Amino acid sequence: MTLWLAIGVLVVGTYVLKLAGLAVPQRVLDHPFTRRVSDLIPVALLGALVAVQVLGAGSAVVLDARAVALVAAAIMLSLRMSFLPVVVGAALVAALVRALPF
Amino acid sequence: MSDRRIIADSLGVAVPTGAYGVSFGAIGVTSGLDVLQTCLLSLLVFTGASQFAFIGVVASGGNPFAGTATAILLGTRNTFYGISLAPLLRLRGAARLPAAHVVIDESTAMALGQDDTRSARVAFWWTGVGILVLWNLFTLLGALAGKAIGDPRTYGLDAAVGAAFLALLWPRLTTWHARMVALVGAAAATGLVPLTPAGVPIIAGGAVAVLVGLLTQKGRTA
Numbered sequence: 553m554t555l556w557l558a559i560g561v562l563v564v565g566t567y568v569l570k571l572a573g574l575a576v577p578q579r580v581l582d583h584p585f586t587r588r589v590s591d592l593i594p595v596a597l598l599g600a601l602v603a604v605q606v607l608g609a610g611s612a613v614v615l616d617a618r619a620v621a622l623v624a625a626a627i628m629l630s631l632r633m634s635f636l637p638v639v640v641g642a643a644l645v646a647a648l649v650r651a652l653p654f
Numbered sequence: 655m656s657d658r659r660i661i662a663d664s665l666g667v668a669v670p671t672g673a674y675g676v677s678f679g680a681i682g683v684t685s686g687l688d689v690l691q692t693c694l695l696s697l698l699v700f701t702g703a704s705q706f707a708f709i710g711v712v713a714s715g716g717n718p719f720a721g722t723a724t725a726i727l728l729g730t731r732n733t734f735y736g737i738s739l740a741p742l743l744r745l746r747g748a749a750r751l752p753a754a755h756v757v758i759d760e761s762t763a764m765a766l767g768q769d770d771t772r773s774a775r776v777a778f779w780w781t782g783v784g785i786l787v788l789w790n791l792f793t794l795l796g797a798l799a800g801k802a803i804g805d806p807r808t809y810g811l812d813a814a815v816g817a818a819f820l821a822l823l824w825p826r827l828t829t830w831h832a833r834m835v836a837l838v839g840a841a842a843a844t845g846l847v848p849l850t851p852a853g854v855p856i857i858a859g860g861a862v863a864v865l866v867g868l869l870t871q872k873g874r875t876a
Contacts, residue, residue, distance in 0.1 A: 558721060559691060562708060566729040570736055573739070590737075592863070593731055596836070596839040596867060598819050599837060599838070600839040602816055607844050613847050621810060622820060624817075639814045648810075
């Protein structure tokens, strides 16, 4: 039940945020502070998300196959490979590392 | 650019992005959601990073509302996308209601790449609706297959999410300042993992990084 409620709040929240952008007056966008924060939020949040997704294991920080896959993803991205091949490639690298006999 | 060309480009982005929904579906059902919940997230939330953030918190045993908070915070960027799209698309009244639902990274990027309102609308709708349809189709496929394939870790699907976030982050790392902000966010979040409940490290780490970013911006004092 909690899960359903959390999903409901999420649905409403994300839609309202999307709609708000199309409805907000231009002068709010033009405010320099709004621009600076809006540039920083995706970078800051995605940085945090990558770290927690790759290093977090419950309440522990661990280095495992996910970290190897992330390095592989960074190499693939620096070679200008596109989104899907990078994601699939990283999954393959992690699967291979886990299949190794040590 | 001709409409035909814009549509082809839009579908070129929509197809690989939509196909990635298969990982969301598979990870969703192995994170403790059922097939219906996983599919409703793709249909009604429809913003990939937020969806992954939500199931990430649920999978780690965190309070679902911590997942909601993280996902909504991550969805704030769509507000700023909407603000930059508004003067270009020139949507009036009720047309904003369906348009808002498909304001996501890819539809915004494709629309902002056009020169005039007409082209921007073609790019926005074809990319946005194309991804909406494919993302949901592939989410369902992944959710149904996810139950059959078992532990996604065997296939490296958990590592795929980290790689997807990095791929979303990558094009934004064009300046040293941006790289520093991303690293601060990563370091702060990692440091908070052992100390705080699941979901909090992402919000708090992100907030620390935004603050540091504001304080270190060139030529400015916050």
